[in-house]
Amino acid sequence: MTSKNLPVTILLGLLAVGxxxxxxxxxxxxxxxxxxxxxxLMAGVLYALVALGFVLIFKASGVFNFAQxxxxxxxxxxxxxxxxxxxxxxxxVLAALIMVAFAWxxxxxxLRKLVNQEGVTLLMATLGIAFFLDxxxxxxxxxxxxxxxxxxxxxxxxxxxxVFEGGILLNRDDILAAVIATLLVxxxxxxxxxxxxxxALRAVADDHQAAQSIGIPxxxxxxxxxxxxxxxxxxxxxxxxxxxxxxxxxxxIALRALPVVILGGFTSVPGAIIGGLIIGVGEKMSExxxxxxxxxxxxxxxxxxxxxxxxxxALVFLLVRPEGLFGEKHIDRV
Amino acid sequence: xxxxxxGQFKTTYRxxxxxxxxxxxxxxxxxxxxxxxxxxxxxxSEYALRALLIPFLIYALAAIGLNLLVGYCGQISLGTGAFxxxxxxxxxxxxIRVPELNFLIVLVLAGLCAAAAGMLFGIPSLRIKGxxxxxxxxxxxxxxxxxxxxxxxxxxxxxxxxxxxxxxxLFGLTIDTPxxxxxxxxxxxxxxxxxxxxxxxxxxxxxxxAIRDMDVAAEVIGIRPxxxxxxxxxxxxxxxxxxxxxxxxxxxxxxxPAAFNxxxxxxxxxxxxxxxxxxxxxCFFGAAFMWFLPILLNQLPTALGIPISTATxxxxxxxxxxxxxxxxxxxxPHGLARLWSIGKEKLRLWPFPH
Numbered sequence: 001m002t003s004k005n006l007p008v009t010i011l012l013g014l015l016a017v018g019x020x021x022x023x024x025x026x027x028x029x030x031x032x033x034x035x036x037x038x039x040x041l042m043a044g045v046l047y048a049l050v051a052l053g054f055v056l057i058f059k060a061s062g063v064f065n066f067a068q069x070x071x072x073x074x075x076x077x078x079x080x081x082x083x084x085x086x087x088x089x090x091x092x093v094l095a096a097l098i099m100v101a102f103a104w105x106x107x108x109x110x111l112r113k114l115v116n117q118e119g120v121t122l123l124m125a126t127l128g129i130a131f132f133l134d135x136x137x138x139x140x141x142x143x144x145x146x147x148x149x150x151x152x153x154x155x156x157x158x159x160x161x162x163v164f165e166g167g168i169l170l171n172r173d174d175i176l177a178a179v180i181a182t183l184l185v186x187x188x189x190x191x192x193x194x195x196x197x198x199x200a201l202r203a204v205a206d207d208h209q210a211a212q213s214i215g216i217p218x219x220x221x222x223x224x225x226x227x228x229x230x231x232x233x234x235x236x237x238x239x240x241x242x243x244x245x246x247x248x249x250x251x252x253i254a255l256r257a258l259p260v261v262i263l264g265g266f267t268s269v270p271g272a273i274i275g276g277l278i279i280g281v282g283e284k285m286s287e288x289x290x291x292x293x294x295x296x297x298x299x300x301x302x303x304x305x306x307x308x309x310x311x312x313x314a315l316v317f318l319l320v321r322p323e324g325l326f327g328e329k330h331i332d333r334v
Numbered sequence: 335x336x337x338x339x340x341g342q343f344k345t346t347y348r349x350x351x352x353x354x355x356x357x358x359x360x361x362x363x364x365x366x367x368x369x370x371x372x373x374x375x376x377x378x379s380e381y382a383l384r385a386l387l388i389p390f391l392i393y394a395l396a397a398i399g400l401n402l403l404v405g406y407c408g409q410i411s412l413g414t415g416a417f418x419x420x421x422x423x424x425x426x427x428x429x430i431r432v433p434e435l436n437f438l439i440v441l442v443l444a445g446l447c448a449a450a451a452g453m454l455f456g457i458p459s460l461r462i463k464g465x466x467x468x469x470x471x472x473x474x475x476x477x478x479x480x481x482x483x484x485x486x487x488x489x490x491x492x493x494x495x496x497x498x499x500x501x502x503x504l505f506g507l508t509i510d511t512p513x514x515x516x517x518x519x520x521x522x523x524x525x526x527x528x529x530x531x532x533x534x535x536x537x538x539x540x541x542x543x544a545i546r547d548m549d550v551a552a553e554v555i556g557i558r559p560x561x562x563x564x565x566x567x568x569x570x571x572x573x574x575x576x577x578x579x580x581x582x583x584x585x586x587x588x589x590x591p592a593a594f595n596x597x598x599x600x601x602x603x604x605x606x607x608x609x610x611x612x613x614x615x616x617c618f619f620g621a622a623f624m625w626f627l628p629i630l631l632n633q634l635p636t637a638l639g640i641p642i643s644t645a646t647x648x649x650x651x652x653x654x655x656x657x658x659x660x661x662x663x664x665x666x667p668h669g670l671a672r673l674w675s676i677g678k679e680k681l682r683l684w685p686f687p688h
Contacts, residue, residue: 064465113664119464120410124607125663127600132656135649143645255472255596262469298485308480311473315458318470322462 007320015278019285036288037281042174044280045181046243049236050257051264051272052188053229058266059205060225061111063122067130069251071230074137075099076237076246080146088149092238099230100223102133107223134251143248148241177239184235185273188228192269201225205267259314265324275325279310337681353531370520375513383512390625391516391523392580397605397617398530399573404603405611406534407566408546409459413471414574414602416478419594421448421575422582423488426499430490437502441522441576448575449568451478456567460560475596483591498588515584522580526573531614533569542566543612604655608662610671619670627651 019037050068057065065071078098082091110125192198203211204221212218240250260279264271283306291305317324337358344350354360378387400414424447428440435443455474459467482488489497501510502518509518533539541562544552553559582589601624609620628651635642642650666672 064468110660110664117663120408120468121663121667123410123465123468124603125660127603128656128659128663130656131600131604131652131659135652135654135656139646139649139653143649258469258472262466266465304480304484308473308476311469311476315470315473318458318462318466322466 008317008325011316011320015282018290019281021289036284038170039174040281040284041277042171042177042280043284044277045178046236046240046276047257047260047280048273048276049181049184049232049239051260051276052185052269053232053236054257054261055264055266055269055272056188056225056229056232058261060201061204061222062119062208063111063126064119064266065229066123066126067133068229068233068257069255070130070133070137071099071102071233072237072240073246073248073251074102074133074141074237075230075234076148076241076250077137077141077146079234079238080148080241080246081141083148092234095234096231099234100227103223103226103230106226107219111222112219130251134248138248146241146246148238148246171243173239173243177243180235180239184232185269188232188269191228197224256310259310261324262314263317263324265326268324268326271324271326279313282313283309337678339682353528353535367524371517375516378516380512383516386626386629388512388516388519389581389585390621391519392577392585393602393605393625394618394621395523395526395580396574396577396602397609397621398527398614399570399575399577400602401606401609401611401614401617402530402534402542402573403566403570405606405613405616406539406546407542407563407570409456409563409566410464410468411471411570412468412596412599412603413455413474413478415594415596415598416475417448417452417571417574418578418581418598419478419482419591420451420571421445421578422589422594423482423497424448424575425579425583426497427488427490429499437504441579444579445572445576448578449572452567452571452574453564456564456571459563459567472596475599479591479595482594489591494590496588496590497582499583502583509584519580519584522576526576527614530569530573534614538562538565538569546612604659606669607659608669610669611667613668613671615674616669616671619674623670624655627654 050072053068053071054065057063057068075095075098078095079091082094085091086094106129110129114122114125190198192202200211200216200221201224203214203216204218208218211221237246237250244250256279257276260272260275262275263278264273264275286309287304287306294305337356339356339358342355342357344355349355354363374387375383396414396418399417400411403409403411421444425440425444428435428443429437451474455471458470462470483495489495501508503509504518507514509515534542541552541557542565544555544557545559545562545566549559552562578594582593586593605620605624606617607620608623609618610616628647631647631651631654632644635647662669
């Protein structure tokens, strides 16, 4: 263990201890604790889905895509409204095509004109895209709350009844989310590792200029990467939307995926997933077990610490290890 | 013709260092201030003062604060709304806990509280920059939002979580008419704008710009990044905090924690992008644009007799603002302020271009 990794180790250790602490406390049923843990893991899977979109775009084009949340909302809205007219699978295909068209437009109208600009300029441009997409999506698709019916009963599953008293309640859509996320990650991994396009994408991610000099067309690659991110956004929107209904707040939930990227590292796909799980579990655990203690100690008007837990964790991480858990070492230190 | 500096010679160093070296500019600014202080309060309707001019001025002030940080020092911040909240709540607590304090002192102290918060959340900027800093300031936004919503002490144990301070009293006068409020805000804005303008022209502003343009080179020529960045965070947050206190006390009157959310931060950022990064004048353009555009969009269809629902207008506004951000970033990164100076250059030759 080098001394450089020490702060991170301590931090992760603290998180782990914090996670298991409620078990040591009298009065917390193991079953309930497990339920919270699983709930956190499920939320984490969904965060990871959104974070994947961030990482893909950042790796290939160096753009920190603030519009990922807006893309999730837009894709989910498109899917929900199209599904009112046609079967779900057809709506899904159409929505995916819409996201590809969106990627093409973004590359043509924004990215191509902003080549070689600083990261911060690109970040602000994606903020503009996010605003535009919000307005545009709600203008054409409407701004009510819509349902996506994935055909799953809302009846919770009871598991491990023999082990714990009362068993553990599991939501079927959470399980589906986990399955979908796993499939998506596997598909992406195959796409990146085994196909020529995937290889080209990785080449661009490694070194723009070298990739261009051996004949990889950058603009095509950007369209592909934004399309893939759009597809990931569509899947994330479908799963979130199926769980909570498609509404504007979807975008704010997606904003919480930002700290996930910080935690896992901007350039790492496994980092996005593990970061998502850490944040998901940390949020739920802190909300359920830490918030009541804080409320009692400081006389607060209710908990709600999950609103900032992820961000403050990311802030601490930035101070001790700016590149994240799995990110590349190269970072502009000041 | 109209705008020509022929015959205006700078014969002393003082002249050379003037804020407005050209006589026409001085006359124009003087006339503008005279109109703003003397004519506007007596002519403008109550609605114009209350709903148009006061919020515009406060937005412009907050935008100046943010511009010092983003436009001059190059440190991006998405937590401006939170620092405005710190200013507003600090002022509120000072007013109810120490009622005998002069409101001007309250404003300064509120600004100092915001500056302290800004420096605290600016510490990560010493190690990270750019995108990473954006996330660090987002942390400030979410944490501070939560803090004012949940910690009861800040809202003086009000049951709903919203606060409603009494009208401002200054030297025995109660500032409660729109005219008085307008004059008070205008005076504060003018003083702080002048201070900001001189700050960025001076030693410290040049340090910020050096850090913005290339931090390694700045360090090599002897600028301490720690000092420059933290001072930028402090000064910026001070101005933003004062703007926040004014926003709460003068414009809103009573507010709830959601009044200073992320949306406000983003709007302020958009103001300086559209108005012009690294330009004090641009802050006023940007604030005017972002405040008047929605109002115009709301009035225009009714005036033209086109039926559009308010929801559509809100979405339309999002689309226009979003598209304009991208447009300005691509076509004119220096914003409206740059267009203004191009116009001035053209005016020097007009109407005889040769």
